[in-house]
Amino acid sequence: MINTVTGTGACPGCGATTRSVRDAVPWCPRCEWNLDTYDPVRREREFGWDWVDRWTYRMAFRATTRQFTELAGRPLGANGSNRARTLTALASLVLVAGVLALAVTGVWLTVAFPFPNLAILPGVVMVGLAIALRPRFGRLDPDLEVLSRDQAPELFALIDEVATAIGAPTPDVVGVDSQINAYAGAVGLRRRKVLCLGLPLWGSLTGGERVALLGHELGHFVNGDPRRGLLTQPAFTMLGSAADLFRPVRTGGGGGLVEMVGDALGRAFQWVVSRVLFVGHLVLVSVALRDSQRAEYLADELSARVAGSAGATDLLDAALSAESMALVVRRETRAGHGPDRWRSALAEARAANADRLPLLRQLSVRDEASLFAAHPPTGLRRRMLTDRQWQDPSVVLTEARMEQIDAELVREYERFRRTVSWSA
Template structure:
């Protein structure tokens, strides 16, 4: 799809979705044709894989042992490669526990109770300017990941907003976290990977080399077709993902207040500038080995650098710019400008969960050694 047309279509779809929620906060993403199509495609793909498994088993075991095993085993291998996969539980940069961060977990408890949401099974930390909530594995374990470079530079009210938004993903029916939509989202990428030609054909015999060369154009064509299919599925899913984001924002407004959500969207619109400022501040810290090793300032210098960037911003201008620049058929998040504007269109709300400056400082103290460790990653990754 030409870039100009896809951008115009994304802007039109963004505007339609904005109009659907303007003035009235959503509570939970409704069932849509897109979600029904994803589930139907997933069902068809699972049925196809099951059929391949049955066919492969029949060919392998029929009159065993027989020559039909030469067809049966490859079919079984294809079925195994295409088997439905659950979102795996990834290794965390650091998993933090209640006993070494009691104030942070007390805040999580308060937000979970106010949101009527389950607590995560794992709370993880990483150095990123981001936060995420995932449901992983067959046991559907919930993981919340807090990016320290983001969490360290936001005000207490925005910390409540950030965590409230992530809790929203545990209760709002986001298809990205749904069991029934995973095959549709993952299988085309698996097929593209299976069809990808080998990187080198220099070690085979002459006949295999000729065969590989003849097959290569067809493989490349199939790879592109499956990638296009994956992009199409992602575009269909993106609208539902974005609805889920608006629902999570609505919960954040209810718990943290309108002003905190708008401030968070401004930060989101200028993420690259904030990350660059934080990295520059951390490189200054790392340039003094004694400070970096023994007297790391934690997030204090990051916050000063981020506040210096914020002081130069025209908030309305940045939000308006993001409406156009962040519009995409494949983005899982609506543009930050639209998210801020729609929050402002809802009835203005004061926070119902308040994090005091004292408790916020106590959380920083609990996370201090992780800020220091993350600082090294931040400085190196931006070098």
């Protein structure tokens, strides 16, 4: 439930009455005084220390709003920030080269000397480390229900239209799952393009919002997102994997004093190495994610190009109502209703909460600011679109065609309904 509360005083900056939504610390909706305040009750802890979380939040809020100001009204570009992209690519190359050197050295130590010899042990260890630290390029989610063109021809035709409209390649794999989410990515060394549509989300959206969703997700194939590039993706995972590998694990007690001292020293060494690697991972990811957020703004712009500014902004407003969407979909599904009823019930809920939407958009800037967020705050994404030239849709999904697409997915919707019913 969304509650709106009027603050106890006037804004010291402009004199307007402060407001609050969802028990958040009040702020001024006119000049956004106090919007940058750290709200520990509403935020998940990222590091566990309050002073660190406050400090990183302030850094994130400043970086997020500064990036928005720099990008507003300017071409977003598909190539992104040269400095961030270059640093991410160089880091990936160094990490991959380091793992290759580790593997080659390990193999050389294992085979270069006559057996048996003492070099075999470190050689085997180095090869094992290289295998454990190798870059991973993802694989298909086992929960993804892959669709075929014969199974859903109208859905695939719509995907083709949207991809053509924004100049993006069509995905190699299209599937659905049971999450209120959607994603596009690339898996494997061949970078097979995957598009996943969460059924609760897809079924709840209007025609314009569905086109906007496809435009945004397919836009990730051409927006230069570093998380999806073969050359830049290792920087997001390899140092983190190394930190996990060296993280000390407490073993069972026992043994003499020498063994206990050796175990303590070994764990202390592992802890230091693990923390150093983890800090390096955080620094590298936080830098790379600045460019990732720029790519999200561009994906939104591509979404507006195909669905129109109205469809793209409506989609972002729907994202702000994800909790309400989850409740409505679960309620209507248990009552035996399908996506047509999901949409009408959500339209009623959104109409009832229309006056709170501007506050939710502002609050998202506070709630979603993080050094490790791949997406900019939803409110800023919407503001970026409204500050740009208003666009008309180039692809229109009619009600009749939308019903046809839903009819193609009737088996998947029924499977989702059974899952919801069984989880009651």
